[in-house]
Every structure is written in structure tokens, then in C-alpha cells.
Amino acid sequence: MIDGFLALYIFMLAAFTGYEIIARVPVILHTPLMSGSNFVHGIVLVGAMVALGHASSNAEIAIGVVAVLLAAGNVAGGYVVTERMLEMFKTSKSAAPGEKK
Amino acid sequence: MTLPAWMPTVVDAVYFIAAVLFIWGLKRMSSPRTARRGIVWAGVGMAAAILVTFFLPGLHNLVPMAIAIVVGVALSWIVGRRVAMTAMPQMVALFNGMGGGAAAAIGAVELIRFNAALQLIPDTAPIQPEAWAAQNVGHLGSVELALAFLGVLIGAVSFTGSLIAFAKLQGWMDRRFVFPLQRWVNLAIFAGAIACGALALIAGVEGHAFAWGLLAGFIVLSLVFGIAMTLPIGGADMPVVISMYNAFTGLAVAFEGFVLQNEAMIIAGMVVGAAGTLLTQLMARAMNRSLGNVLFGNFGAGGAAAAQEIAGSQKPIDASDAAVMMAYAERVAIVPGYGMAVAQAQHKVWEFAKLLIDRGVKVRFAIHPVAGRMPGHMNVLLAEAGVPYDLIADMDDINPEFPNTDVALVIGANDVVNPVAKTDPGSPIYGMPILDVASCRNVIVIKRGRGKGFAGIENALFYADNTRMLYGDGQAAAGELIAALKALDA
Numbered sequence: 194m195i196d197g198f199l200a201l202y203i204f205m206l207a208a209f210t211g212y213e214i215i216a217r218v219p220v221i222l223h224t225p226l227m228s229g230s231n232f233v234h235g236i237v238l239v240g241a242m243v244a245l246g247h248a249s250s251n252a253e254i255a256i257g258v259v260a261v262l263l264a265a266g267n268v269a270g271g272y273v274v275t276e277r278m279l280e281m282f283k284t285s286k287s288a289a290p291g292e293k294k
Numbered sequence: 295m296t297l298p299a300w301m302p303t304v305v306d307a308v309y310f311i312a313a314v315l316f317i318w319g320l321k322r323m324s325s326p327r328t329a330r331r332g333i334v335w336a337g338v339g340m341a342a343a344i345l346v347t348f349f350l351p352g353l354h355n356l357v358p359m360a361i362a363i364v365v366g367v368a369l370s371w372i373v374g375r376r377v378a379m380t381a382m383p384q385m386v387a388l389f390n391g392m393g394g395g396a397a398a399a400i401g402a403v404e405l406i407r408f409n410a411a412l413q414l415i416p417d418t419a420p421i422q423p424e425a426w427a428a429q430n431v432g433h434l435g436s437v438e439l440a441l442a443f444l445g446v447l448i449g450a451v452s453f454t455g456s457l458i459a460f461a462k463l464q465g466w467m468d469r470r471f472v473f474p475l476q477r478w479v480n481l482a483i484f485a486g487a488i489a490c491g492a493l494a495l496i497a498g499v500e501g502h503a504f505a506w507g508l509l510a511g512f513i514v515l516s517l518v519f520g521i522a523m524t525l526p527i528g529g530a531d532m533p534v535v536i537s538m539y540n541a542f543t544g545l546a547v548a549f550e551g552f553v554l555q556n557e558a559m560i561i562a563g564m565v566v567g568a569a570g571t572l573l574t575q576l577m578a579r580a581m582n583r584s585l586g587n588v589l590f591g592n593f594g595a596g597g598a599a600a601a602q603e604i605a606g607s608q609k610p611i612d613a614s615d616a617a618v619m620m621a622y623a624e625r626v627a628i629v630p631g632y633g634m635a636v637a638q639a640q641h642k643v644w645e646f647a648k649l650l651i652d653r654g655v656k657v658r659f660a661i662h663p664v665a666g667r668m669p670g671h672m673n674v675l676l677a678e679a680g681v682p683y684d685l686i687a688d689m690d691d692i693n694p695e696f697p698n699t700d701v702a703l704v705i706g707a708n709d710v711v712n713p714v715a716k717t718d719p720g721s722p723i724y725g726m727p728i729l730d731v732a733s734c735r736n737v738i739v740i741k742r743g744r745g746k747g748f749a750g751i752e753n754a755l756f757y758a759d760n761t762r763m764l765y766g767d768g769q770a771a772a773g774e775l776i777a778a779l780k781a782l783d784a
Contacts, residue, residue: 200552203557203560203564207548207563207564207565208564208565208568209568210317210565210568211544211564211566211567211568211572212568212569212571212572214320214321215573216572218323218324219325220663220670220673221661221670221673221683222323222329222670223576223669223670224668224673224674225329225674226320226323226569226573227386227536227537227540227570227668227670228382228386229319229332229336230320230540230544230565230566230569230570231386231393231543231566232333232336232340233316233319233320233340233562233565233566234393234540234547234566235340235393236312236316236340236343236559236562236563237393237397237400237547237550237559237563238344238363238396239309239344239556239558239559240396240397240400240547240551240554240559241400242344242347242348242353242359242363243347243350243556244399244403244404244554245358245362246353246354246355247353247403247407248403248407249354250406250410252406253403253406254358256399256402256403256406257399257403258355258358258359259399260399260400261358261363261396262365262366263366263392263393263396264366264392264393265362265364265365265366265370266366266367266369266392267370267393267396268344268367269366269367269368269370270370270371270373270385270388270392271389271390272337272374273370273371273374273375274374274377274386274389275333276330276333276334276337277374277379278382278674279323279329279333280330281379281674281677281678281680282329283677283683
């Protein structure tokens, strides 16, 4: 169980982690990175499954199914799109590999 | 199906590993060489987290759950595979909106469950855990309750807002939708949503069931606000808007993760929320505008009357002259903008650049941070065409090199190269950092017609003495340049 200040610490540390990771990303990777973080928040699918799994009334089940459907779309779409983009980034053979600004 | 007692511990352990892999994966994405493996690692963590969730004890509705997952994954997978690279901004917006919608729906389910239990357990002060457990609902404290509402609000705004952004980028909605008193109408919608949510929240915290109408009103007004907020925002501001909604979805996921006591959701959501916020700031700064100005500024509508007159005329050039000029240049900088994406000219441009490189010309691509419709849009298009990323330069790197550049070839970029941003305090884009191509010895601008850019501002670059205009569609013009260059060698 997490509660009170412990949760606040998790929030705070995760926020700094996210900030630090992005701060060092070169401009050319902004799109894949945004798309990658778009995929990462697809973890919402896990929450949607739990919500649907506990749903009992018809309204709850209906909304829960919508949640799972949307979240599954987020996760799969986010992954495919990011992977496709990253696949394309290549360096020129003439330039020494590993030499990058 | 009975599950062993240690199952929840295994699930928690896998969630932990998944959170580590997400951060590790994103970290690897900070370099082009390791980026691809980064997303694969994050994908492994995600797959594991989803799989073990099926083994959480006490989950019902497993059949509809599995069907919904299969359908959602299959549809997105197919669409994501097939869509053209030029359509990436709207795809990112769409998938992001789905995540926001899912977070909002989770919050809605939890609030409905909570309220239904409240109706059955009328007086919960002091809280009797057994009574709540009998209803199969965990009691939500005031913080959880507040975050559940907040998550619904942010998630719903991200959902409909992203869908509107998607429609705009897809070209289904190509004008900004502006009407008088819009800001006040939007404010009223927002205030209405907050009022409904706050009333329901206060009742819930005090242990009374709230009216279903309040919850419904809260959700509907939140959804409407997302639409209303995004309608007046123009296409060129989309890099800011998309990354902002990405941050919103992350926050909504983190808040709902708190409600569900799911650490993986909290961490992943918060990391994305912070990363998206930073990216949004970077985008807004690259336009020299505050986020508030982008969202509520109604850019380019009226005003700007004080803009200076631009003297001179636009001087045309034909493709063969332009090709000769670049063929015998030492350094050429190619400056792409959204127009290149519209014309799908990236392949032809790279073909042309390769011919120049074969002749010994030093070619670089200069990219403005907000060129295009999402952060890094031009980089993705050039990568698709096969341009190696070490030929691509950021604004800060290339600006000092422009005075030593013989020819700048501007294709489909307008406001991001407009020197007015430096010279005319009356201009709406004054102060925006630009690619300083005007300092090159020669400038060739490929442009469809004589019209103005998105912001409706005259571009002084087009009238400069060292600028020549090559009129035509981006792809056709690049084709002519290629033909002219080949004719030189023939």
C-alpha cells in the first residue's frame, strides 16, 4: 500500500526522472521521444484491466470495456509508430560511427 | 480459477521491472544509435506488465477484457503500420488521445463504484472497512477521491482535445474555429466542469453519495472543454499542443494509478507528464511565446497593424539557373518546412542533395525546432527519405555557419526564416528565434505562390536583394532541379 507522503515522494522522483531524461535528448529525436513516451503511458491499459475486472454494474462494465479498448489502442499504436520512426534513423557511412554532436 | 497466494507479489515485482524498463528505454532514446533498442526494452516491460495483470486475483469480465485488448491492439497495429510517414503527427495525437480517454474512463468507473457503495453504506463516518469490503469496494480517502476527479478532468480534456488536433492535422478541419467571446464561453465551460466536480467531491469526502447528474455533468463538460479549447488553435501551433496533451495524458495516468494503488502507472505516468511538460516548454520557447499565448492568444487574428512596409520586389529564378548556382557552390544549406511535408517532397530533395554531394558540395539540412506540425517533424521526414542524421543541423549549430554558406535552399518554410522576427518590433512574430538564412550569400526559396505564411505575415526574406524565388510545388520544383543538375553533366 502506498499512501500520503510516500506517494508524494514517488510523484516527485518520477517527475525529476522524466525531466532529466528529456533534457538531454537531441532535437532530432524529439518526435520519436514524444511518441515513445506516448507508448509508455499506454501502461494505462493495466489500470483499465483492473477497473474492468472489478466492474459489476452494466454501466461500469461498458465504460471499463471502452477504457480497455482505448488503452490497448494507445499501447499498440504508440509502439508501432515509434518503432517505425526509429527504424529510419541512420547515419551516413562516410561519417565515423559514434561521432555525434 | 484459484491463484496461488504469492501471485500478487509476482505481479508487483513484474510491475517494478516494467517501470525500470520504461525509464531505461526512454533513457536509451536520447541517442540515435541506441534509440531503437530502447523502445524494444520498454515494449518488453509493457508486454510483461499486461500479461501478469491477467493473474491478479479477483478480476472478473476476463472475456470481454481479452476481446477488447485484441480488437484495440489489432486495429491500432494495422493503422500504425500502414499510415504514411507524413501522417505521423496526427497518429501520435490519435494514440495519445486514446490513452487520455482510457485514463478518464478508469476514473469514471472508480467514481461510479465508489458512489454506488456510498449509497449502500449511507453513513461512513467513522469509516467501517468491513462494510466497504462487503461491497467489494475499497474506501477512497479524500486525496484519492480528489485525484480521481482530477484524472478524469485532465484525461477527458486530453481525449477530445487530441481528437480535434487529429482532425485538424488530418485536414478534416482546416480552419481555426473562432467566434466572439470565445474565451469567456470556454471559461464558463471550464468553470461548470469544476463546479460539478467540486460539489461531487465535497459530498464524497463527507461520506454522502453525490447525485449521478453531477458526475455526468462533470465528465461531459470536461469532454466539451477539451474540444472548445483546441478549436481555435492553428496548425502551426500543433507542436506545442500535441506535446502538451501528451503531458496531460501522462498526468491523468499517474493520478488514476494513485487511485488504483498501481505504482507502475504512477511512475510511468509521472515520467511522461514531466517529459511532456519540458518538451512543451521547449516548443513554446522556440516560438518565443508563452504557453498561455499559444492556447488563448488567437494568433494572427487582427492586430499587427504596426508592421513595417517591406520595400522591394520578389525576384524569380528558373530551375536551371538555381541548379547551376548550387552545383558550383561550396556550401549549401537546405531549410525544409511544413510545405515540404505537404508536397511530400522529402525524397526528391534528398535525391537532389545527393547529386550535389557527389559533385563535392558540402550540403547540410538546417531545421528549426518548430518546423512542421510536431516536435522534430522534419527530422522524421528526412530520415524516412534516407538522409543520415549527421547531415542535419539544429538551429543553434547552423546559424553561425550561414554567413559562410553560399546558397540556402528554403523549401516550404516561411515564418521560421522571416528576418522580420529580428528587425520589426511591430510584427507578431517579433522575438521568435529564426534560422538566419538571410545572412547567406544567396537564398533560393521554393514556394507555391506569392501568398503569406501561416501567420499571415509578409516575409522580408522573399524581397531581399540576395533572394531568388523558384515558384512551384515543392516536389515538382525539386524534380526540375534534379533534371537541371543531371543536364549539366550530360
